[in-house]
Amino acid sequence: MEEQYLNYTPQDFKSDQEVRWCPGCGDHAILSAVQKALPEVSKELKYNIERYVFVSGIGCSSRFPYYVNTYGFHGIHGRASAIATGVKVANPTLSVWQITGDGDALAIGGNHFIHAIRRNIDVNILLFNNQIYGLTKGQYSPTSPLGKITKTSPFGTVEHPFRPGELVIGAQGKFFARTLDVDVKLTSEIMVEAAKHDGTSVVEILQNCVIFNDGAYDFISSKETRDDRVIVLHHGEKMVFGKNRDKGLVLSGLSLKVVTIGQGGFTMDDILVHDAYNPNPGVHMMLANMEFPEYPIALGVIRNVKDSTYDDNVRDQVLEVMKDAKIKCVDDLLNSGETWEVK
């Protein structure tokens, strides 16, 4: 009975709610990747279904909690990080997941997002980046590329976008991964890694909005070109990519450089090995910031570094102080300090 966590199937994580995203929306694939990952996470971490809490803000993506058969909290726009933080501090035994969009996390919720990361609260944040406001029908977002034409930027945007990975690492993020909606297998593998990481894990999911920003990731999502334009990073493995696995990344001066193995004097030995565990964020930042066409887009777990977590620190401090506390109940408190008798 207690070992339920051994036997879950994706079906156990489906709720009875009708899924309301547009047909063809990338969110569908992400949902199935998560439902596929959760039985795996349950098995590895010995979590029964009642330990999961999905918290979201507002946006198309934020409807997600209704579709997973766990505890769920559909919050208000931008505040999911704060709500999730409260859930985790209140009950650190829960597995808390935050679902958020590029507007939800990086515009209205930017402040809560960076502070959750800075505190390293143990929450898994899934950031659905479709570079657009979906729910409100197509306004530009903080990740829309400069010049992007949308309903509220008919002449193109005049503002620079955030790169979520750069922001996460800048906020002292310890775990950052990136995946692509259509790659369900990779997405679900990353979910398991994110769940296992103790501390804030941010997973940026490049997500297609078929209605308001269709094709934003076509350049990497089509099967023919993907292998040449994407590098999937694995800790401890060479940074190699390409259909023929003949391209790789090397350090040239202080920057990364794409080379072809066997050309220009570069051999496999020159190719960098991915060290996701390195506390130094330098290379992680460069990997997260790679942009096409100069570089391939980095997918996989880019950074995965251990550090103390906020929820553990809160719990430990409380236990430490309680250990030799003189005040053990409210009566003790009320009678502490200077008191006197009126006779």
Add this chain to the structure above:
Amino acid sequence: MEKQTGVQELDEVAVRFSGDSGDGMQLTGTLFADASALFGNDVSTFPDYPAEIRAPQGTIGGVSGFQVHIGSKKVNTPGDYCDVLVAMNPAALKANIKWVKKGGMVIADADQFNEKGYQRAGYKTLDAVTELNLQDYKVIMAPITTLTKESLKDSGLDNKSIVRSKNMFALGMVYYIFDRPMNFTETYFETKFKKKPEIIEANKKVLQDGYNYAANIQAIPNTYSIKPSKILPKGKYRTVSGNTATAWGLIAAAEKAGLPLFCGSYPITPATDILAELSKRKDLGVKTLQAEDEIAGICTAIGASFAGNFAVTSTSGPGLSLKSEALGLAVMTELPLVVVDVQRGGPSTGLPTKTEQADLMQALWGRNGEAPVVVISATSPSNCFDAAFNAGKIAMEHMTPVILLTDGFIANGSEPWLIPNMKEYPKINPPLVEEGTQGYMPYARDDKRLARGWALPGKKGLTHRVGGLEKDFLKGSLSHDPINHQRMVDIRAAKVERVREFIPEQKVIGDSEGDLLVIGWGGTYGHLLDAVTDLREKGKSVSLCHFSYINPLPKNTRDILSRYKKLVVCELNMGQFANYLRMNFQEFNYLQFNKVQGLPFTVVELVEKFNQLLEGK
């Protein structure tokens, strides 16, 4: 010649300590108040400090004051005017002389009344007595700085530390004048500076030298004695401020509910001390989170409430504005939550360190949509404990957000408090749903309170989703059905209304009918009570109806309002409670007495106003 001393007995006396923000006047006042409380007097205090931490030295803007009212009779306010003013510099004298009773005593540090001092304080002349018309006051110009230096010249302390002790010299003088024992204060030095014996000795010496100096000068011919109070109920007492009492009341509610307390909050004057006090209470398992802003403060609290902690957030008016949207979320998700608003002068940043009651409408209505919450208020520093406890009890048992309104005046003020026994407080029974309950419906309600069940994540068989979108009446799933929305708006309102059945009936102090009913709410209680008592002693038909519960109002409110010829609503805003009563009980005529000066009422102005109303003006 031996000095002739007489001792004159007084029922009550008010002393105001004033000086530069750096002169330690808050501490000096607190020590005097504590010594008097320990001596057995009833006490009420009023810190009056500037918003700037260090305004330019010696200027009016930098003056910090602390008034202490002590009595052998019941003391309900810090006193309108003081009998003795301690002024550590010309600016303090100039800023505070208006608060001294005609003919009162002024003790000033003569050393600071030099050209520079006068000039910084903006005097036109170099003669405070003439310029401020102090001929009718008893002014004692004592060279406090010089005498302090003299007193500590062999102490081995550096000059800066020596000069910093001059407040203790002044305190010693006041102790002599009011015949206070000094051992309480000496004990304070001993605990406070445990590791610095030289500081303990220095402080004790200065205090004693100040005392001796006052005893020796001719200018102070007699001393006053304020006997220990005989009317205070027997028992064990302590001093408590409103903010501390609020924090403790919240902890008490958590204890009685058997749940951990979580507070998510962002610092803001004058509410910060609640967060600070709760942060100290790790010994009782309290979790505090200093959030990145007020929105995160309330949202972390909502998350913690969802996960089963008793969750609270503390703030002042500007912070409450930021919390509005999330308060709506708490209304919609029907989770327990206490929001403490320590009101200050507004709008906007307004008067951060001054008191006001102008957030009432914001608390009642400041959200989008039909979003009713329970609103209650605290009436005095020690009453904050019960008010916070009750707020927690209602929030948890009725599954609703509760806004608790206190204000800068009672939050920072302090008074002796008969220490309650937690045995006398009721258990709090939140409607927690048991693991494995069959057919659990997130929005099913109990008939008595209309509260939904609180099913905590981690419990088997109760997985469910909540959120800010409109809910199905039972299942809690999304519903856009028009009739369902109406039903949900109605039931959320009815749930808050239902709280009326669980709160005490409203009491009236005075007669059950008469010429004039004085109506107030929240932190103005002490002043209104003194004014009404004063008039009643003179045989006037005046009664006081002072509200703690604001939404919902007590059952018998209408009946009370119908029994008096005139109703006057007194509040530190432009008439928010008066308008609220007009809205609820349209048949009555409400007169108003309003004040928005960042200051409490004075008893004198209230008495004058009530007399006018009684005389038909």
